[in-house]
Amino acid sequence: MGNKSEINDVKQTEEELVLEEGTTDSSDGVLEEEIQPTVQEEKEVTKPRSKNDESKVMMQEAENLINKANKEVQETQSIVAQNVAAFEKEKLTISNTTITQSMILLEKVAYDYTKELPEEPFEISLGTTTEDVRVSNISSGGFTGLILALIAMAATLVGWIYVAAQKTGTALDPQKLLETPPTPAEMEPLFAWIGGGMTGGTGNAQLGMATVGLSALFVGFLVYKLRVSLKESKNLKIAKNTYERSHNYVAQQKESKTEMEKIDAHINEVTPLLEDYRILLDEENAKLQRILHVEGQREESSEYHVTSQQIMRDTDRLMDRVEKLIMTPITKEGRLNEASQMALMEAKALYESFIAKLYA
Numbered sequence: 001m002g003n004k005s006e007i008n009d010v011k012q013t014e015e016e017l018v019l020e021e022g023t024t025d026s027s028d029g030v031l032e033e034e035i036q037p038t039v040q041e042e043k044e045v046t047k048p049r050s051k052n053d054e055s056k057v058m059m060q061e062a063e064n065l066i067n068k069a070n071k072e073v074q075e076t077q078s079i080v081a082q083n084v085a086a087f088e089k090e091k092l093t094i095s096n097t098t099i100t101q102s103m104i105l106l107e108k109v110a111y112d113y114t115k116e117l118p119e120e121p122f123e124i125s126l127g128t129t130t131e132d133v134r135v136s137n138i139s140s141g142g143f144t145g146l147i148l149a150l151i152a153m154a155a156t157l158v159g160w161i162y163v164a165a166q167k168t169g170t171a172l173d174p175q176k177l178l179e180t181p182p183t184p185a186e187m188e189p190l191f192a193w194i195g196g197g198m199t200g201g202t203g204n205a206q207l208g209m210a211t212v213g214l215s216a217l218f219v220g221f222l223v224y225k226l227r228v229s230l231k232e233s234k235n236l237k238i239a240k241n242t243y244e245r246s247h248n249y250v251a252q253q254k255e256s257k258t259e260m261e262k263i264d265a266h267i268n269e270v271t272p273l274l275e276d277y278r279i280l281l282d283e284e285n286a287k288l289q290r291i292l293h294v295e296g297q298r299e300e301s302s303e304y305h306v307t308s309q310q311i312m313r314d315t316d317r318l319m320d321r322v323e324k325l326i327m328t329p330i331t332k333e334g335r336l337n338e339a340s341q342m343a344l345m346e347a348k349a350l351y352e353s354f355i356a357k358l359y360a
Helices: 002-045 051-108 142-168 174-179 184-194 205-295 306-327 338-358
Strands: none
Touching (some): 051 306, 142 205, 184 205, 205 306, 205 338
């Protein structure tokens, strides 16, 4: 009993080994089948493209680059336009209410405040590239090639007939040929000359017709291939030029987008600062009203208390800075104006000094 059990165990082990080997062979076969299509696919991928295909790919890439650049610029323009609207609203508020009230109050206390006129007209413009890069469609030139091929075939046919007529002494009247086509009997000598007679041998009309037909087809084929080849070369040249111009266009649009972002950042600093100035000037206006209520109106500002005169000067300085800030053009020729940047720095410095006094 023990021996039979050992023999069965050995057979079972051998069967398992055979099954494992078979499984390994089977799996190797599957891997080979999976690898073979991959090699074929690589061959298809590495297949060289025609000039027209290459031109179409370059044109498509150029169009994608241009569209993406335009979309990014338009999105930036939309954001800047919203911030410009907020700036204009705050500018209008401080000009028509707070500053106007400050001027009226300073006039009542006989303080000589002269509003400076802007040296340049106010401007916020976003410069973008004006270069127009058009992506044209790529045509194979097959249609025009076919038309030219048919013309070349007709010219070849006419040439053969004309030469054969001259050599055989056959009189052909073009006008009569258009009115009444020649009969096969009239054309037979011509085709016979073409089909062997021109070499001094016995002419064969059928061979001549075949020669005329094949030569016409050959010339037409050459003309067609030449036209398509020239068109492909022209397409590739145009595609390369468009592709290069699209990169230049994208670079210019990127520069414009960067400049817009600078302008936007500047506006985002100016707008809240205008609100800060409005609050400060509202406080100074309240002080001026208190001065008028307590000290009344005098003929000269120097007649007011020293503290009151300081309030007048503070109001003057605040008005001067904020008016310079809102009147200085933010942009110049589509770029952030350095004068506006300087006006912002000065306005921020004055505001910070006033805030520092409040907490001193």
